[in-house]
Amino acid sequence: MPARMRQSARPRQKAHDRTVPKQASEGPGESEARFRAIAELSGDWYWEQDANHRFTWAFVRGDSAEAVSSIIGKTRWELGEEPLNGTWEEHRRLLDARQPFSEFQVRLVDESGAEHFFSSTGVPTFDSEGVFTGYRGLARRITRRKRAEQLLWLEHTVARSVTEAGSVAAALKAVIRTVCEAEDWECGRFFRVDDEAGALRFAEAWSKPGPQLDLYIERSRKLAYIPGVGLAGKVWQSGEPMWVADIARDARVWQQAIAIEAGMHGAFVFPVNSGGKMIGVLAFNSSEIREPDEHLMQAIHVIGAQIGQFVQRKQAEEVLRESEERFRNLTELSSDWYWEQDETFRFTMVSDNLHRRLGPLTQSVIGKTRWELPTLNMTEADWTAHRALLQAHQPFRDLQWHRLDNAGKLQIASISGKPIFDSDGRFRGYRGIGRDITESKQSGEALLRFRASMDMSDDMILLVDRKTMRFIDVNETVCRNLGYSREEFLAMTTEDILPITRKELETAYDEMIATGSTQGMRSEYRCKDGSKLPFESRRRVMRSGDSWIIVVTARDIRERIAQEEALRKSNERFDMAVRATNDVIWDWDLATDEIWWNENFTKVFGNPRDAADRTIKSWYEGIHPDDQGRVIAGVHRVIGAGGEYWSDEYRFRRHDGSFVHVLDRGQVILDGAGRAVRMIGAMADISSRKQAEERIHNQALRQRLIAEFGQQAFASSDVEDVLSRAVELVTVALKADYCSVLEFDESAK
Known part of the structure; x- marks a missing residue:
């Protein structure tokens, strides 16, 4: 329904025109008041169409009668609207079949280029003689909702592009292209902050094909913005996004000639931040004059933050990699970090290398023993053996220590140490080295992507270390459904939430490791509040270094169980009712015209059950010829008019050719859209009564x-x-x- 329809307008029609709705004969008093009340109470627009699907009347608040009257006499597909959930051909076939429709969504672009979205619902109308007269229905504007969906899709697409990118340049180009294609910008450019030079410098760009745009991008590579100069410089200075409808008319634009030569008009510039600091500016341009889009300006904060976090992290990783490369080139045999403990095995100092790795968490290490720190791979038996070695003042080598860093990434260190004695031979503690033996950086990034996909999943995902049977990771869905935090899960084993012994689980996991098979499971999780959560899961094994990890994907099946139980009870009640009655029960599928009879069909009419025709034709042909026309017309009249109940008395043929007087009653079953899909009824033998x-x-x-x-x-x-x-x-x-x-x-x- 176009945005311009805001008031009622009804053209005059001839009295003998049967397509004129009943309301057309009424005056502007009662009918107009009733329709106005409907529109105001529902917040929707009311419309009517004739038998040729042309608008004959509409009521919408706000617009002039001339604007509304512009659609009168036209069909919906003549208004320039674009259907979103189907085609016009499909919609016209539905109308020609006199079927109701709901939530039919269309897109309309007005003269200013703005998009509008509408959703319509309509039902066919018939006169007192059952003759089709047209359609009437409601329409509502869904532009705000559609715009929100578009921007949410854009945010998710940007996040996915950033996650999948292997480098900063690839990520920036993918994000710029995504925004341009989704929001119809001709080109986009990213200018990074050069702290040393105190300027914004060109870093990356993407544009649609064309020599003008190629030249525009090439000339942009030489540009540098200082704070407060040009749109990019002003955004850098203020930290706020800017939207310019036409840069050719805006004095704030620097190097305006370059943009005008490329045919640019609309511009949108916004900051890219990371950790509270601006690291760059993204600028998008359009060849059309574009008014500000408030929804996009709000959503762009999320997109800018996503880009900023990725760029900052990638840059930090590149710096760290270069530093590590130089360090390895200088001393390949040196340790990653150095540590010391006192005679009670508590840390007294760690080297700067560990400070750089742990940051503020380094202080939480000082004063603690190694077994007081969170680890993923060490069991109590392992720590007992390690303490016995320390108490014997023996050196140790290559003790593996597994932990999760702040990002949820698995870190594995190899620890070696030897005892310290003073000049009098008294034991003073331990000193040693630690070395990072985590798999390649690429596998670490894959784990981060896996973490993001885990938390976005509606399924519960749990990772179990086979050796310790402890959880090494769970996604947000698990925490939300079971009530535990992720930190609580990392201190738990599978026995804490499953009604299965550790030995049974170990046997199943070892079988999966040996055979490489995937196993299914249906059981219940114990929640933190003591309740039970039924689930179905699939389990598979994954190697991680020298260890095995069990990956469990589980799904909450409470709703499905409730539906199955409701269906079971419903079927039981239906079966009991069918067995208890002497009536012939029937179920007619209106879509396929198949009909089902219960066993009484054989008892009452003598028809062999195996030989019974399963189509509605068998019912039609069984009706006495003198009654057939009346009965068939009556039942279809009820269905076509949207009725709910039907009944009639007639004669029905037995297998031996004789006829039985029956009383037949049926109820029409509707689907969620109000369409008749089935009819269920009972046929009673009333011959004795007759x-x-x-x-x-x-x-x-x-x-x-x-x-x-x-x-x-x-x-x-x-x-x-x-x-x-x-x-x-x-x-x-x-x-x-x-x-x-x-x-x-x-x-x-």
Whole structure:
């Protein structure tokens, strides 16, 4: 429905035109007030169409009657709208079939280039004789919702592009292209902050094909912005996004000639931040004059933060990699960090290398023993053996220590140490080295991507270390469903949430490791509040270094169990009802015209169950010819008019060719859209009742004739008349087709 429809407008129509809705004959009083009340209460627009699907009337608040009248006499597909959930051909087929429709969404671009989205719902209308007269329905504006969906899709696409990119340049180009294609910008450029030079310098760009745009990008490579100069410089200075409808008319634009030569008009510039610091500016340009989009300006903060975090992290990783490369080139045999402990095995110092790795967490190490720190791979038995070695003041080598860093990334260190003695030979503690033996940086990034995908999943994902049977990671869905935090899970084993022994799980996991198989499981998790959460899961194994990790993907099946139980009870009640009744129960699928009969179909009509026709044709053909037209028309009239109940009495053929009087009743079943999809009913044999009614009728008739005959016999002297009444009485009483009176001739021989 176009945005311009805001008031009611109804053209006059001829009195004999049957397509005019009933309301057309009413005056502007009661009818107009009723429709206005509907529109105001529902917040929707009311419309009507004739039998040719052309608008005959519309009621929308706000616009002029001239604007609304511009659609009168037109079909929906003549208004320039673009259907979103289907095609016009599909929609017209539905209308030609006189079917109701709901949530039919269209897109309309107005003269200013702005997008509008609408959703319509309509139902067919029929006159008192069942003749189709058109459609009526409601429409509502969904532009705000659609715009929100577009921007949410854009945020997710940007996040995915950033996650999948292997470098800063690839990520920036992918993000710029995504924004340009999604929001219809011709080109986008990223200018990074050069702290040493105090300027913004060109870093990356993407544009649609074309020589003008190629030249525009090439000239942008030489540009440098200082704070407050040009749009990029002003955004850098203020930290706020800027939108310029036409840069050709804006004095704040620097190097304006370059943009004008490329045919640029609209511009959108916004900051890219990371950790509270601006690291660059993104600028997008369009060849069209574009008014500000407030929704995009709000959503761009999220996009800018995503880009900023990725760029900052990548740059930090590159710096760290270069530093590590130089360090390895200088001393390949040196340790990553150095540490010391006192005689109670508590850390007293760590080297700067560990400070750079742990940051503020370094202080949490000082004063603690190694077994007081969070680890993922060491069991209590492992720590007991390690403490015994330390208490014996023995050196140790290559003790593996697994932990998760702040980003949830698995870190593995190899620790070696030897005891320290003073000049008097007294034990003073330990000193040693630690070395990072985590797999390649690439595998670490893959783990981060896995973490992001885990937390976005609606399924529960749990990672279990086979050696310790402890959880080494879980996603947000697990925490939300079971009530534990991720930190609590990392201190738990599988026994804490499963009604299965550790030995049974270890046996199953070892079988999976040996065979490489994937196993399914259906059980219940114990939640933190003591409740049970039923689930179905798939389990597979994954190697991680020298260890095995069990990856569990589980799904909450509480809703499915409830639905299955409700269906089971419903089926039980239906089966009990079917078995308890003597009626013939039937179920008609209106889409396929297939019909199901219960066993009473065989008992009542004598039809062999295996030979019964399963189509509605079998029912039609079983109806007595004198009743067939009336019955079929009646049931289809109820369905077509949207009725709910139908009943009729008629004669139905038995297998031996005789007919049985039946009382048939049915109920129409509708789907969520209000369409008739099934009809369920019961057919009762009323032959006994019909026979009783006929006997009563015949007895009453005979009694009346006898009474009349008696009165006439006494009152009449005409023998012929008396005999005529007697013949009539005998004919009715005996249901005879022919009756004669023979007179006895005594003289005859």
